[in-house]
Amino acid sequence: MDAISSTHIERWLRDCANVFPAHKDELNELDAAIGDGDHGANMARGFAAIPSKLDALAGKEIDGLFRTTATTLISVVGGASGPLYGTFFLKAAAPAKGKLKLTLPEFCTCLDAGLAGIVGLGKAVVGDKTMVDVLTPALAALHPKNGDSLTGALERAVTTAREAAEATIPLLARKGRASYLGERSIGHKDPGATSSALLLEALLGAVQG
Amino acid sequence: MDAISSTHIERWLRDCANVFPAHKDELNELDAAIGDGDHGANMARGFAAIPSKLDALAGKEIDGLFRTTATTLISVVGGASGPLYGTFFLKAAAPAKGKLKLTLPEFCTCLDAGLAGIVGLGKAVVGDKTMVDVLTPALAALHPKNGDSLTGALERAVTTAREAAEATIPLLARKGRASYLGERSIGHKDPGATSSALLLEALLGAVQG
Amino acid sequence: MKKLINSPEDVVTEALQGMELAHPDLLKVHYHPHFITRAVPVKNKVAVISGGGSGHEPMHGGFVGRGMLDAACPGAVFTSPTPDQMEAATKAVAGEKGALLIVKNYTGDVMNFDLAAELVRAENIPIESVLINDDVAVEDSTWTAGRRGVGATVLAEKICGAAAEAGQSLAEVSALCQRVNGQARSMGMALTSCTVPHIGKPTFDLPADEMEIGVGIHGEPGRRRAKILPADGIVELLVDPILSDLPFKSGDEVLLFVNGLGGTPLIELYIVYRRAAQLLQKAGLKITRNLVGSYITSLEMAGTAITLLKLDSELTRLWDAPVLTPALRKGV
């Protein structure tokens, strides 16, 4: 069964430097409705800083790619999403130590560790109307079902992520700025949930090449 | 030929307490276009304060009515129009000293003295786009022509005043706030010129009873 | 009209009551006629008094206190105060050394202060009044109302207040005030209009992409209207006419005052200060003192005004002297 290579990961992270600037306004608007309107700008600023950092790491171990992404996001983004996505990649790095290739199960171990990092830092549970609402079911869906291909699993994860992002609309926010709105947070899609879905879409695209 | 009585004057000044509040917004708007938008409020505030001051002076000498009006306007209005109209009535008082009645020529002497006071204080000449542009021709027109009635002379003065107020529209302001606008003051009617015309209209109304 | 007010008629009086409640240690507010004095008037010095329409806060009431004004007379919004206010204020604070009236050059202010000065002289109180007319947006000429008094007023009030505190005579303080006015130039611009409470709608309409250049402080439109530029370009439109007017020369020591008109936040004023300082340095001027903030406002108008004062050792020393007022404080 096909594996995920350092090249896939590098392509994924580089693609994000296009994906997030392209969705900047959309994410800003979602954040303006229930937050402070900067999530798009934060994600765009963060991932735009990644490619130049990766040049030195082309073809190198996956944990290095993840760690560099983590430290870059943490030092460039700020806000809530900076530490959260930064921690995601930081924790994802450990299980990939020294690896140039990861099987899907190994890759899942990495991303699950990343999600655990987000939850450890932000203390959000599913239903709080955050990125956790998307990453939790989507990363669960990424785990291989008997005999499906890597892209099949990724497509399943992406579909799950998209649905989960939409599913944040009716929720009342309990974490992040949106929680200050109380009842008024209901009826809006969570920006971080949306950016998490975009992150996984970018992954699928990178693997499909 | 009919004379102007202390009763006429008192009625005139009391009527102004209705006329200027009624034209407040109109004068504010004219002033907003080329000044600071308060001429209507200033005139309304000033003349609204007059009636209560006149109660004690009912049927008394005309110079007292004028002097009280002067000091009230000066202490209540502020701005440019306060001292200007205040001075107008202050200087108009002297020739009316001790009088309960004024012939038209005597009355003209009073108002001419008032205008002289405005010019002395404000240094405006005809054409500067101020109240002087109205008072100068209108008070000249008030002087009796052979054998016309008091109301005939007053009507002539009012018509002249209305035309003179309109005639300020094409002028470039050289005095007051409007002068700060330079060329931009052209094309707007001067608020003080307009209030002077209203003042004379009120006089006509008061004499006609 | 979106304002934190009750009824338009009460704006001035209620704001004064707020100042009275907030600064009992510094101010005493008198009503009917309205004027503000120091909590404890000092009579053995020249009294420095100013006044003008309301809507320019903290000017003038916020500058009453040790080292600055002895009294301030607030008129209705954007309307000069009346002579009886100034007369009462002067009698309340002036001693044998007399009083200096600092008057912004507006027809109404000038006439009302003149009438007040007459009334006060009749009481044998020595009194001088000095006109502030630093606004280069208005061309100066004998046959017009002349230039408006704007930013230089704050600087004159601080510097003359310090001189009076130091015991200078009325003649000296008024000569000093003339010198400050003579060495100061200002120009302002607006991004938005403002709404006079009793009028209820903006004094003028300004399209989303336009600005007014050369505005005064009464919400009046400016000398001309132009498309909005980046801050750096706007600052150049204000600084160039100021520099060429005095003119300021390379080597001059100056005080740079970047004023906000009421609705412009401090972060923008610092962006304005940045460019202004760069331009002055290019011109060879030395900025040895400065002031950044909203000290002369036009209600909630968004915009900025720049004032430049040529300094000398005396003006600098007096600017640095202690001052204790609600809006300006240093050295105490």
Add this chain to the structure above:
Amino acid sequence: MKKLINSPEDVVTEALQGMELAHPDLLKVHYHPHFITRAVPVKNKVAVISGGGSGHEPMHGGFVGRGMLDAACPGAVFTSPTPDQMEAATKAVAGEKGALLIVKNYTGDVMNFDLAAELVRAENIPIESVLINDDVAVEDSTWTAGRRGVGATVLAEKICGAAAEAGQSLAEVSALCQRVNGQARSMGMALTSCTVPHIGKPTFDLPADEMEIGVGIHGEPGRRRAKILPADGIVELLVDPILSDLPFKSGDEVLLFVNGLGGTPLIELYIVYRRAAQLLQKAGLKITRNLVGSYITSLEMAGTAITLLKLDSELTRLWDAPVLTPALRKGV
């Protein structure tokens, strides 16, 4: 978007350059990562450091100086700064007595300061961080992000800065900071939204006759929307929940802080102060200290926030202690 800026990307950096040019005697600005320190850092005391998104000026950079902050870290507009800024700032100013980080309780700020604190501890610099969460508009609960940090931040920075200047230990200064936060409550409202430069349009739309009650300082909508009321009614909506929350009791000595959100002129803040003072007096509170002005802003948002701090002799003494910063100055 009508602002005195150049490009949205440069707003924070250019405003910092303006502060640097305006206050070389007080501040030193460092870039990449961005942070502000005193012109001459003092290392023989506890360092008091704060930071947060930009757009709240003068907070925090305007409070750097003798008697208040040692360093401030400005993030992007309304976005908390990054850990490396705080790490660099802390290393630049902290001595053996360590550093107190004053953190406003926002998820982003908390996380970034936590990461910074880890990095700094790794360098064996003693460090404590205290969360400010005084906003009663947000109900407090363990399963949410909790209350926001707003007006109490300025008061904590002043009081803790004075304590650090006086030689108190890190444990003492951080305990003091917790006490200030525990005894302070705030609530704000907005008449208009504000426009984040890189977004270019107002964060929310507000009809001409409506206001937002319970807003924070990031242009976010408030807890609820209501028809505009006269100022007195608005002030009651802010003061009542503050009084009942601590609760404040008759006889309490308090500091009343009336803050402007950036686009509201001082004349309106005094009208707000007037009513707030009347309500507190009715409740039997003694207003022994106060602060009126725009000290924590949300860009050009029009509105006000009220903060009440229960005082005791120590807090009063520390509030009165000398301070010399661009935005707050007394006793020096």
